[in-house]
Amino acid sequence: MSDRAQREDMFEGAPREPIPKILFSFYEDRPFVSCTRCGESLSDFSDGYKVSKNFKKGEVIIEYALCMPCMENMMNEASEESKRVLHEFQEEHFRNVSGFEECALCEKTRDTARGEEFGLTGICQGDDMIDSAMICIECMEAMSEIISEETRGKWNRFREENFPGVPGDFEPMPEKPTPMVF
Numbered sequence: 001m002s003d004r005a006q007r008e009d010m011f012e013g014a015p016r017e018p019i020p021k022i023l024f025s026f027y028e029d030r031p032f033v034s035c036t037r038c039g040e041s042l043s044d045f046s047d048g049y050k051v052s053k054n055f056k057k058g059e060v061i062i063e064y065a066l067c068m069p070c071m072e073n074m075m076n077e078a079s080e081e082s083k084r085v086l087h088e089f090q091e092e093h094f095r096n097v098s099g100f101e102e103c104a105l106c107e108k109t110r111d112t113a114r115g116e117e118f119g120l121t122g123i124c125q126g127d128d129m130i131d132s133a134m135i136c137i138e139c140m141e142a143m144s145e146i147i148s149e150e151t152r153g154k155w156n157r158f159r160e161e162n163f164p165g166v167p168g169d170f171e172p173m174p175e176k177p178t179p180m181v182f
């Protein structure tokens with residue numbers, strides 16, 4: 001089965017809900033309309049797209065939306081070694097929880113995340129959210145540490161190009177262990 005066919009299958013019967021406000025673009029005060037990387041209209045991607053926002057002490061530090069082709073390209077820019085270690089990390093830690101209350105990779109809740117720092121991710125299609133995850137800062141750091149210098153550099157460039165002035169570690173966009181949660 002092609003990737004696309006698999007994805008459409010996966011969306012079928014998935015619980016859908018309108019994209020919650022917390023995933024709206026903070027800067028634009030509305031849902032994301034275009035891909036942060038290629039600028040294409042997100043509603044044109046039947047495969048869906050991913051919205052990510054990182055928060056620290058209640059403030060949005062970084063936010064972006066990526067269409068699936070851009071997400072795949074970002075992943076493909078990672079070294080084979082980075083892809084492998086990320087995949088293993090997630091296989092090992094994934095807790096099979098969705099939603100924004102509990103870290104998908106450890107037992108931290110949103111309220112107990114160190115320094116009130118965490119990332120929220122939604123997999124969306126059109127105006128709906130199909131899957132969601134919270135990742136606490138410690139798990140983001142753990143993933144950032146295991147990827148290669150080169151991969152980290154490439155992903156950091158994406159951050160610098162799109163979010164000048166945003167310091168710190170950029171969420172390393174892990175691969176899915178399960179249906180594209182991240």
Ligand SMILES: [Zn+2]
Pocket residue numbers: 035036037038039040066067068069070071
């Ligand atoms: Zn794109």
Ligand SMILES: [Zn+2]
Pocket residue numbers: 103104105106107108135136137138139140
């Ligand atoms: Zn965690």
